[in-house]
Amino acid sequence: MQNPIMTGYDPQRLHEALLRVRRTISEACERAGRAPGEVRLVAVSKTHPVEAIAILYELGVRDFGESYVQELVDKVGRLPNDIRWHFIGGLQSNKARFLGNEISLLHSVDRTSLIEALQRRSEQPMDILLQVNVAAEATKGGTSPDQLVALYDCARSQSKLTVRGLMTMAPYCDDPESSRGHFRVLRALLDELRTHAGEGVASALSELSMGMSDDFAVAIEEGATLVRVGTALFGDRQSD
Numbered sequence: 689m690q691n692p693i694m695t696g697y698d699p700q701r702l703h704e705a706l707l708r709v710r711r712t713i714s715e716a717c718e719r720a721g722r723a724p725g726e727v728r729l730v731a732v733s734k735t736h737p738v739e740a741i742a743i744l745y746e747l748g749v750r751d752f753g754e755s756y757v758q759e760l761v762d763k764v765g766r767l768p769n770d771i772r773w774h775f776i777g778g779l780q781s782n783k784a785r786f787l788g789n790e791i792s793l794l795h796s797v798d799r800t801s802l803i804e805a806l807q808r809r810s811e812q813p814m815d816i817l818l819q820v821n822v823a824a825e826a827t828k829g830g831t832s833p834d835q836l837v838a839l840y841d842c843a844r845s846q847s848k849l850t851v852r853g854l855m856t857m858a859p860y861c862d863d864p865e866s867s868r869g870h871f872r873v874l875r876a877l878l879d880e881l882r883t884h885a886g887e888g889v890a891s892a893l894s895e896l897s898m899g900m901s902d903d904f905a906v907a908i909e910e911g912a913t914l915v916r917v918g919t920a921l922f923g924d925r926q927s928d
């Protein structure tokens with residue numbers, strides 16, 4: 689059994705971190721003239737133990753993000769079943785079938801082969817986001833902006849999948865302002881996709897998953913509906 693204080697998962701510290709993050713969210717909403725209810729906090733719990741997740745759950749957090757299939761599956765069985773799990777990591781097509789029953793939103797769909805695998809292998813209907821590599825970084829997943837419409841059309845034609853919006857990761861940088869342009873591009877891409885999708889379908893395309901610990905306030909100012917925050921809540925990850 690790990691000592692929660694030794695490992696940094698002191699309930700008091702987590703509570704304070706959550707209050708700080710929530711305050712930053714509401715201040716950013718205020719600056720942007722948005723209602724705080726428009727932004728959902730996804731607590732990114734990858735590499736952190738179920739004990740730490742349980743503390744945030746007790747404090748009212750219901751959305752948690754994970755990046756590794758086996759870790760997700762292990763955690764789901766040990767925590768309350770009203771948690772909404774978000775899968776945010778790169779996904780191999782051969783793992784697709786494990787996710788359908790477990791998760792509420794898959795943020796990282798970035799290629800047609802994965803879409804086809806999800807349609808073929810998942811047992812349940814799934815809500816997905818298309819991940820876009822706005823900055824064209826070689827080390828990151830995501831489709832290029834010019835392939836996005838084709839990827840969307842592929843996903844839309846699958847009976848088990850519903851596209852809810854877009855996700856991106858801005859390049860790592862010390863200055864959160866450097867993310868702003870990338871978030872703006874993602875928002876413009878969502879607007880274009882809604883026009884392409886046409887009336888009736890466009891309203892389902894409402895989510896923008898963007899912003900992490902260092903830049904989620906900027907992301908909210910630029911229209912994020914889901915922010916994925918790990919380090920600012922749980923502290924540093926031991927391994928990744």
Ligand SMILES: *Cc1c(COP(=O)(O)O)cnc(C)c1O
Pocket residue numbers: 732734755776777857900901902916917918919920
């Ligand atoms: C790990 C991860 C996060 C959380 O990053 P922090 O900087 O710890 O907030 C968010 N999004 C994705 C896709 C991640 O892999």
